[in-house]
Structures are given as structure tokens and as C-alpha cells.
Amino acid sequence: MSKPIVATASLAGCFGCHMSVLDIDDRILQLIELVDFNKSPITDIKTFTQPCDIGIIEGGCCNSENIEVLKDFRKNCKILISLGECAIMGGLPAMRNGIPVRECLEEAYFGGVTVRDNTERIIPNDEELPIILDKVYPLHEIVKIDYFLPGCPPRADLIWEAVVALVTGNELKIPYELIKFD
Amino acid sequence: MSEKIKFTIDGKEIEAEKGQLLVEVAAENGIYIPVLCHWKGVHPAGSCRICTVKINGRFMASCTTPVDANMVVESNTPEIQDLRKAIIEMLFVEGNHFCPSCEKSGDCDLQGLGYRYQMMVPRFPYAFERRELEASTPKIFLEKNRCIFCKRCVRMIKDEEGRSYFAFKGRGKHLEINLDTKLAEHMSEENARLAMKICPVGAILRKEVGFETPIGKRKYDHVPIGSEIENLQN
Numbered sequence: 001m002s003k004p005i006v007a008t009a010s011l012a013g014c015f016g017c018h019m020s021v022l023d024i025d026d027r028i029l030q031l032i033e034l035v036d037f038n039k040s041p042i043t044d045i046k047t048f049t050q051p052c053d054i055g056i057i058e059g060g061c062c063n064s065e066n067i068e069v070l071k072d073f074r075k076n077c078k079i080l081i082s083l084g085e086c087a088i089m090g091g092l093p094a095m096r097n098g099i100p101v102r103e104c105l106e107e108a109y110f111g112g113v114t115v116r117d118n119t120e121r122i123i124p125n126d127e128e129l130p131i132i133l134d135k136v137y138p139l140h141e142i143v144k145i146d147y148f149l150p151g152c153p154p155r156a157d158l159i160w161e162a163v164v165a166l167v168t169g170n171e172l173k174i175p176y177e178l179i180k181f182d
Numbered sequence: 183m184s185e186k187i188k189f190t191i192d193g194k195e196i197e198a199e200k201g202q203l204l205v206e207v208a209a210e211n212g213i214y215i216p217v218l219c220h221w222k223g224v225h226p227a228g229s230c231r232i233c234t235v236k237i238n239g240r241f242m243a244s245c246t247t248p249v250d251a252n253m254v255v256e257s258n259t260p261e262i263q264d265l266r267k268a269i270i271e272m273l274f275v276e277g278n279h280f281c282p283s284c285e286k287s288g289d290c291d292l293q294g295l296g297y298r299y300q301m302m303v304p305r306f307p308y309a310f311e312r313r314e315l316e317a318s319t320p321k322i323f324l325e326k327n328r329c330i331f332c333k334r335c336v337r338m339i340k341d342e343e344g345r346s347y348f349a350f351k352g353r354g355k356h357l358e359i360n361l362d363t364k365l366a367e368h369m370s371e372e373n374a375r376l377a378m379k380i381c382p383v384g385a386i387l388r389k390e391v392g393f394e395t396p397i398g399k400r401k402y403d404h405v406p407i408g409s410e411i412e413n414l415q416n
């Protein structure tokens with residue numbers, strides 16, 4: 001039997017969740033016995049080359065490109081997992097929710113303490129740039145998500161236990177200390 | 183003389199004094215019923231409903247209900263567990279709870295309940311209502327985005343003349359916790375400390391101290407909220 005195929009992506013996240021995946025340490029050798037990877041920053045495969053079994057997504061949706069990637073994952077993966085607080089509830093990027101987008105952009109490009117030489121008061125608006133959404137959305141408010149792994153980042157053991165349970169079909173028993181929101 | 187009565191919680195026979203509050207009798211007997219608004223010795227508010235149980239088939243808040251003879255109380259049933267979980271989820275989506283950046287994280291009762299009831303994701307959509315931070319007084323921050331309206335601060339934190347520092351403003355969707363900034367200019371260190379302690383979430387934080395307890399040593403890092411009550415009897 002061929003191995004299940006996993007794809008991963010980071011949307012509006014900090015890559016911390018992906019780091020936590022790597023934090024399973026030498027179990028990564030067992031992991032590659034269990035699954036194959038397709039589209040993922042870890043493999044550097046940029047587009048889906050085959051249908052996948054499990055899609056793992058870090059980060060919420062803050063712009064139009066995030067939504068496109070998310071929908072692409074939903075189309076190409078049988079199971080989608082929201083990995084981490086940003087995917088589940090927008091996380092720290094969602095602290096801008098409730099502040100009008102214009103105000104955020106003006107702070108970033110005109111008023112912020114790191115702004116330099118923007119005398120013409122330009123807010124980048126090239127058509128090649130993804131459009132910023134009115135707020136940062138949790139993934140499950142955009143597409144159907146099958147499983148949720150909380151944490152900022154989710155503990156490596158939680159990710160490991162969840163992926164192994166999913167691939168082997170064994171029941172997932174989560175010890176108290178593995179569910180954290182920070 | 184107070185009258186002794188008998189009743190049951192989840193089939194367990196309990197003896198108590200008639201008129202004691204159910205939530206407190208349960209705790210004395212090693213049965214944990216979660217609370218967010220109740221504080222022993224303070225007149226109950228019954229506002230958070232997380233202590234809901236079924237008494238003789240009807241939903242009641244156990245922090246406002248005096249015990250009586252032959253009551254049949256259900257608490258740890260799947261139905262009530264799910265109801266409590268729903269309340270926790272509702273509180274999470276209704277405020278703005280960014281736990282990774284919250285100073286109360288690890289010591290927060292709401293978060294602790296999220297862990298205990300294994301909230302992986304709330305079933306309700308996030309509201310992302312925006313409320314202001316009140317940071318103008320010397321001793322405390324009031325982070326209104328995290329208030330769950332338990333009213334503990336309003337009921338418990340008062341000056342020497344009995345005046346409350348905190349008050350609710352508005353109704354329904356617009357309800358907000360507020361600080362009397364004039365009064366709070368002279369808030370004592372002791373009151374600031376107490377206010378932060380009794381606030382079940384990270385809405386009241388002391389200034390000039392922060393993140394005192396390292397990760398791994400916080401209240402709910404290793405044991406679920408309620409363990410201290412449950413371990414009484416085991």
C-alpha cells in the first residue's frame with residue numbers, strides 16, 4: 001500500500017507551527033516512513049503534483065492569496081487540519097480585526113515609527129499584490145476544516161500524536177498538557 | 183440549630199446544612215462544579231451560568247441555589263458537560279482572547295476551562311468586537327476585550343468608603359466593564375493586587391509587573407482547573 005500524502009502551507013502565520021512540526025526531533029525519520037510529502041515549504045514543492053490525503057495549514061486568512069491557497073488545499077486534500085491559534089481564530093494577526101483597514105495601512109506606511117521617506121504618502125497598491133481583507137479570518141469560516149490542533153505553537157507532541165493517529169487509524173488520546181492556547 | 187439534610191449529586195449521597203449554596207457543598211465534598219463569577223463569601227451573582235446543573239430535571243445555577251432535602255442533582259453528565267463547553271466557547275468568541283499575548287495565560291480560569299473541556303475550536307463564529315483599553319490610572323490596566331462580565335470586581339473591589347472602582351456600562355451587545363478613573367487614581371497596591379487576583383481572566387492587570395511566573399510553573403500548565411477540589415477526596 002502506498003503511503004498517505006501530506007501537504008502543508010503557512011498563510012497568515014509566523015512559521016512557528018511549521019517549526020513545531022520540525023520539533024518532533026528524530027521522530028521525523030519515523031514520519032517519512034509513515035507519509036510522503038507533496039506541496040509544502042518543507043519540500044519546496046510549489047504546486048500540487050497529485051491529490052493529497054492530509055493538508056496541514058498554519059495561519060489564518062488575511063489576504064486574497066491566502067484564500068486562493070486555502071481553497072486549493074480544500075480541493076486537493078481529503079482531510080484538512082487547522083494547525084495553531086492563527087488558523088483556528090486568526091491569532092495575533094487578528095488583533096487588527098475591528099480596526100478599519102485604511103487605518104492599519106496608514107499606520108504601517110505613514111504614521112509608524114519605522115516609516116522612512118514616504119513623503120508622497122504611497123500605500124502600495126499594485127495589481128500583483130494580494131488584496132488585504134477587511135479582517136483576518138479563521139480558516140473554518142472560509143472552507144470546511146476537519147480537525148483543529150490548538151497552541152501557539154501547537155506542541156510538537158500534539159502534532160505527532162495527531163498525525164500518527166490519523167495515518168494509523170488509532171484513537172487519539174490527548175494528555176492534558178498537550179492542549180494549550182499559548 | 184441548622185437543619186441537616188441529605189441529597190444526591192450524580193448519585194452520590196451528600197449530607198449538608200439546609201440552605202448552604204450547592205456549589206460550595208459540592209466543593210466541600212470533592213465534586214468540582216466550575217465557576218467563573220462565584221467567589222466564596224461574596225453574595226452570588228449567578229451571571230456566568232457555567233455552574234449550571236440539573237436539579238430534579240431542571241437547569242439551575244448551582245451558585246445561587248441553596249441545598250434542600252432529597253434534591254437530585256446531575257452535574258457530570260454528557261449533556262451538562264456540553265452545555266458548559268458551549269458557554270466557554272461563547273465567552274471565547276464574544277470577547278477578544280488572544281491567549282498567546284495575554285499576561286494571564288496559564289493562570290486564567292476561562293482558558294483553564296477551555297483546557298479542561300478540551301475546546302479545540304468554538305462552535306460559534308468569532309465576533310471580533312473591539313473594546314478599548316483603559317490604561318490611564320497608575321496601578322492597573324483594564325483590558326475590556328477580555329472581560330467576561332462576571333461582576334467580581336464590581337462586587338468586591340471598593341475603597342475605604344465602600345465605593346466601587348468598577349461598574350458596568352451599557353446593555354446587551356454594548357455592555358462594557360468600566361473603571362472610575364478618578365477613584366482609581368488613588369487605588370491602593372493591595373486593591374490592585376486583589377483585583378487582578380479575583381478577575382477570572384486577564385481583564386485586570388497590575389502595572390509595572392508582568393509575566394512573573396515562567397511557562398511550566400503556572401497554575402494550569404500541568405493540572406486541570408478544579409483538581410484542587412477533586413483531590414480533596416481521592
Ligand code: SF4
Pocket residue numbers: 181278279280281282284285286287288290291292293328383384385
Ligand atoms: S483572558 Fe484568558 S482566555 Fe482571554 S486571552 Fe487571556 S489567557 Fe486567554
Ligand code: SF4
Pocket residue numbers: 328329330331332333334335336348359380381382383385386
Ligand atoms: S473585569 Fe474581570 S472581574 Fe471584572 S467583570 Fe470583567 S471579568 Fe469579571
